[in-house]
Amino acid sequence: LFPHMTAKDNVGYGLRIRGTDTAARRKRAEELLELVGLSEHMDKFPVQMSGGQQQRVALARALAISPELLLLDEPLSALDAKVRSQLRDEIRRIQLSEGISTLLVTHDQEEALVMADRIGVMNAGIIEQIGTPSELYHQPKSAFISEFVGVVNRLPGILHDGHIHVLGSSLIVTNEHQFASGDTAVALVRPEEIEVNADPAGKHVVLNKQLRGIFTSVTLTGPERSPIRVDMSSRNAEALQIGEPASLRIQRDDTVIGSPTKKESESLMEYQEEIL
Structure with a gap:
């Protein structure tokens, strides 16, 4: 001015x-x-x-x-x-x-x-995807878009015939990739797309809860080693106690995948039976 x-x-x-x-x-x-x-x-x-x-x-x-x-x-x-x-x-x-x-x-x-x-997301000077906010958030076309727009959990799994197996679910892979059947990859799943329930037989344990107003972020750990974040209503989160076991379920049938880190690949190989 x-x-x-x-x-x-x-x-x-x-x-x-x-x-x-x-x-x-x-x-x-x-x-x-x-x-x-x-x-x-x-x-x-x-x-x-x-x-x-x-x-x-x-x-x-x-x-x-x-x-x-x-x-x-x-x-x-x-x-x-x-x-x-x-x-x-x-x-x-x-x-x-x-x-x-x-x-x-x-x-x-x-x-x-x-x-x-409408949003255009640029990566290294190239527009990777143009679409409505809902399209970019819910139907990203690449691993970069999925991780850049919003928060995701990186869940290691095994590919088979266009599906990746994580957390007991077989998810359809929606993005182009260079992986073959039997390869390790990571499913990129948003925190609100995972359901968590207190379960004495569950393979995951509640580590922490963070109140964020109308929703609460619950952090859990399990066979994958890396923490998993689940966003849920604050009222429902009250039923979960820190240190108690819980079960997880993915609430969609498809996902974008990305390349795993060395640690993620080693983790999957070591705990493959528990994860699947």
């Missing part, structure tokens, strides 16, 4: 350059500042506003000239978590109400999932 201009003057700057008369310019600036929730701060200078308020003024200034395309490059990266969340929702609301096509660059996966209609 221009430090010597008020919020209203900053917003109206593009219109002034285009020769819009003073009355129309002020009216448009006031409308947009009200739209971003800053009607009470119109006459303040940037130094008198918080970082989140300055970002709102900058957004209003970009919208003032009614652009055909709005380009946003990491617009929320410098803000604290609470302000970032609030402004993220505000930008999405304004973008929809104004009907402006918007291209947003971000390294924050959650930000992309919440704000976008």
Whole structure:
């Protein structure tokens, strides 16, 4: 923002350059500042506003000239978590109400999932997948997409005729890969796609529980050695006690697979009978 201009003057700057008369310019600036929730701060200078308020003024200034395309490059990266969340929702609301096509660059996966209609995920300068947030999250086309967008558990298993066997389930492999039948691979399964139940005969043990609001992350260990995370409702998680055995079940019939680490391959070979 221009430090010597008020919020209203900053917003109206593009219109002034285009020769819009003073009355129309002020009216448009006031409308947009009200739209971003800053009607009470119109006459303040940037130094008198918080970082989140300055970002709102900058957004209003970009919208003032009614652009055909709005380009946003990491617009929320410098803000604290609470302000970032609030402004993220505000930008999405304004973008929809104004009907402006918007291209947003971000390294924050959650930000992309919440704000976008379509997402393109780049890896080493190449777009690996373009789709809706739901498509990228639930039907990733590669191991990179699966692990980059959201959280996954890496579950080692054996491939056989297009399926991988993990946690007692045979899952259809959905992505292209270079593995042959009988090879070791890892199924990439999201924490909310696993069901956990207290079970005296279960092969896994509850290590920890982390309350995250409406859901709880439960960490378990078992024959795979590597911890497994399960996200479940906080109410249901109350039935699980740390140190007690539990059984796991995957709640989908397909998965993306990736290459195993040396440790994961050794673990599977050593405990293959228990895992299967």
